[in-house]
Amino acid sequence: MSAPSLDLIHAALATVDDPEIRKPITELGMVESVDVDDAGRVAVRVLLTVAGCPMKDPIRRGVTEAVARVDGVTGVSVDLGVMSDEQRGALRDQLRGGQAEREIPFAKPGSTTRVYAVASGKGGVGKSSVTVNLAAALARQGLKVGVVDADIYGFSVPRMLGVEQQPTQVDDMILPPVAHDVKVISVGMFVAGNQPVVWRGPMLHRALQQFLADVFWGDLDVLLLDLPPGTGDIAISVAQLIPGAEILVVTTPQQAAAEVAERAGSIAVQTHQRIVGVAENMSWLEQPDGSRLELFGSGGGQAVADSLSRIVGAQVPLLGQIPLDTRLREGGDQGTPVVLSDPDSAAGTALNAIARGLGTRSRGLAGRKLGLTPTGR
Template sequence: MQKTPENERLEAVLATVIDPELRLPITELGMVERAELVGSTASISILLTIEGCPLRGTIEKDVRTAVSALDKVQDIDLTVGYMTPEQRAELRQKLGHTRQNPFTQPGSLTRVYAIASGKGGVGKSSVTANLAAACASAGMTVGIIDADVHGFSIPGLLGITEGPTRMDDMILPPVVEAPKGKGAIKVISIGMFVKPDQPVAWRGPMLHRALEQFLTDVHFGQIDVLLLDLPPGTGDIAISMAQLLPQAEILLVSTPQLAAVDVAQRAGTLSIQTEQKLVGVLENMAAMQLPDGTTLPLFGEGGGAQLTQSLSQALGYEVPLLGSVPLELALRQGGDTGTPLVWGAPETSAAQVLTQVAHHITHRPRGLAGQSLPVNL
């Protein structure tokens, strides 16, 4: 491409086009093969990573929108091709994808939280989706691993219908943009690889391998927070998570019901064996506010406070009650429509509590032990 002022301006506007999956400019990713202005026609050739790229239409639209903003452009001649295996290998190298667990590498600053519960049906997945959405609304890039392999639900809660993009040995997870163009959520789930009505009947070794592949084959890139939606209880996935992500902290979800609290106690004390930190308890499905202003404690009261007290004694350090999320009809409706409550109805009490909890866990002081600092002595 001839270096003229017009071509340089053309390249500059193409640099504003962001790849929806990798969230980097297409110019940095080597996706612009040719771009030059011939008279009033912008002649552009872009290279998609793979044939059948599900986001081809989005990228083409964004390129045309960006280029049409140039004054001298009256026509756009856009051709689309695909990267060669060598070009994809170069891209993977540029992205730093090594098929190693990036979250255990020295220097990783991603906060890792495992969202756990003692029993099912306490709203753990809804909590995970909404915490991620709250972080994304604050401008963060969040990763979610739907580790509840047998009961996956995260894709539906976030309205994800497309699957991941496989680029040779690298998997690019679907991305959900936060409203108003702030942060984003990158999601991987076994539900993206099976039919909706297909059960996943796996035992321990296969579950461990699935979680391991989510950590090594999926390219999350630079993310601020990684959330793992664990299955309920203290089974294979919880143990595998502790082995693969020993630095992960546990956020325990329970309802106020005493039966749920008793089971959650056992899930919380598993952290003694795994030597992981329990960051706190989130009480879900607390008292519902009725139209007349009164409250209805459908699942009882005080369970969350009781759980934090007993866990603090058992673990030998203070386990705080991070928040108490009231029952909200809008929370269920948001899950059914694929719009998290903190995005669809941020004014509700439940959304405000979830937003406060997300802020709390992402703004806690971070220890620097073992971290390499950018200082030369």
């Protein structure tokens, strides 16, 4: 058997994606050299973005497996190097597509990314659980999804999505970790252990701005922001930094929680944002005999939706009701959302239904370029 051609080897390498950037390593300038001897042994030198790249083992494994499948290859060796400052700068410029640094892509008029700010009036209603499960469900639909853990003080998204690796920094650009096909960033990835974050308003705004502008998100279909409870600094910053973000309100059936959730949704009137709908969590506990025990009462989600409809003067739907389910809690503790681990469970079914509704929504034309130019008479 004759030795494989370099063209076949390069074609195989083009099927290997960088796990963080989600683009072929050949497009990113990571393949420095390929050598093939007469016996069919192939030597590939791959340049990592930074020294100590956490993805070096998956990259090495991916290159080895892809090249080994080429007819005529008898052996594969992969040598890992590191990009020079100039090569890293070229990669950063390529990924940014010529955009100015620290520009928020989701705030640009031509952005087609749907941004959902998941809000609640008070803590403990399951907002983070809803966020991570919707993200995982949307990604399972084939959409490109990102999550910003904007709850700076009460960050919990990394645990709930099972993220263990740290972000990779390429100069001043951050490559977010990926879990369950969802790109994730959180302040929890930058603090040691379980240390508290003690910041005031300006630092909160700056952190959110960095998460949106300095992180390489790529071409996302959906971006979810897990907001802290209430209507404080972060909610105001989201409205300033991404005016087109839509608000998704999470509440429980309890009237006290619903009244507070209504306040969180009402901020849309002042910020001129759209409310995509209301999700009612902890709606009931299903008993062994099939009956429902409504531990927190009933009707809170619909009451919030009706009240917000009157306040904003537009229809705000109740997107769904999510029952109490121990598997939802277990999934969050174990880092595997219930929509993936047990999609047919009561909570998994409800969350997947909400995600299907959000995933099939079409984006409006407001603010988008239509490619039309005026003609003279």
